[in-house]
Amino acid sequence: MLINKKRIAFLGCGNMVQALFPNWHKLDPTAQFFTYTPSETKALEFAHIIGGKAVKSLFDLPPCDIYVFGFKPQTLHKVFADFKPTNKEAIGVSLLAAVTFSELEEASGLKSLYRLMPNTPSLVGEGMMGVCSKNIPDHANAYFEHIFNGLSKTIELETEEELDTITPYSGSxxxxxxxxxxxxxxxxxxxxxxxxxxxxxxxxxxxxxxxxxxxxxxxxxxxxxxxxxxxxxxxxxxxxxxxxxxxxxxxxxxxxxxxxxxxxxxxxxx
The missing domain is CATH 1.10.3730.10 (ProC C-terminal domain-like)
Incomplete structure (x- = not known):
């Protein structure tokens, strides 16, 4: 369940994460941010941008309310091979192209999920992002609407198929x-x-x-x-x-x- 002072973990901190999310801390000043990448370099870099803490291992993460999946799609099962979020009511936010809700749930154990298809102009405040959700509790909708609309212009899509369809147009x-x-x-x-x-x-x-x-x-x-x-x-x-x-x-x-x-x-x- 989302608490007032949220803990947010970024698993992967590549170009798209850094383009889309550098102002999340301004939209939610009370949140605590944690970043992880295998090499730690980009985790440290992004932690500095958002005022967060880089961790050396996924097991160094505290229980979080939101997990952002920003790693390469083909590493999904490797990332979650041993590590699973301990807060089963946490919400997963995925940037992984072509990875379905069912695959995300199976790998991470999280049932409340967003799939996003953003683009890099978010970095200059002119992004366009497709948003698709599954099992998001009512009390969390307003929070994510505030965050997503503060990061990029958004279009809510009804199905995953629609999200995949727009990828070569707005995403790429x-x-x-x-x-x-x-x-x-x-x-x-x-x-x-x-x-x-x-x-x-x-x-x-x-x-x-x-x-x-x-x-x-x-x-x-x-x-x-x-x-x-x-x-x-x-x-x-x-x-x-x-x-x-x-x-x-x-x-x-x-x-x-x-x-x-x-x-x-x-x-x-x-």
Missing amino acids: GPAYFFEIARIMAHDCIERGIEPQIARKLVAQTLLGAGKMLVEASEPPAKLRDNVTSKGGVTAAVLNSLKDQGLEKIFVEAISAGHNRLSELKKNSKV
Whole structure:
């Protein structure tokens, strides 16, 4: 059962944990935080960020109210091979892609669980996170709603299948835009523009376009058409992309992501 002064344990403190959770202590100033990683390096680093304590062993953890699973999905059974949370009423919060509630419960022994699919823009206050839950007690809902909405923009999903479906779009999506930015900035630099200027041009263009997508009522195709004059520069670029099969390339690439997700699901059961 959650008590007023919560104890929260982070099992794994990698990039996604550090992107999503660095402000949890500000949203709940009374909480006590504990961090663990096998090498201890990132545990110490993240403990410093959130004002917590790094432990050298899982068995050094006190009974906690919340356990955040931030390790690699394929290490689930290794992490819980000997260690099990002693507080069976604790709530598990999982960042593990493709690992189901049933697998999480079987491995950890916890029955109250969240699965999250966040993304790294949470680090700058612009994250998008899918949230799916199982057996969360009523008294805990308000707390987690406060925490999750304070860390990222959120969408609550009814099923695990929906959470898995959004993974290659919002979860992995920032990487695609970073790759587009890299290509555009590199080409701009190759044509004589200073690197700092090229990066700023491309970054602000992506930021502005993203803001228009969020705030405008028009669909993306209409926003695209609003930029495109017949016979102009934009039309020439878009026609070239169409001729080279950009949409097909993207759809097949995202399908590869879904296929990989299916493989991870199979591997997590081994």
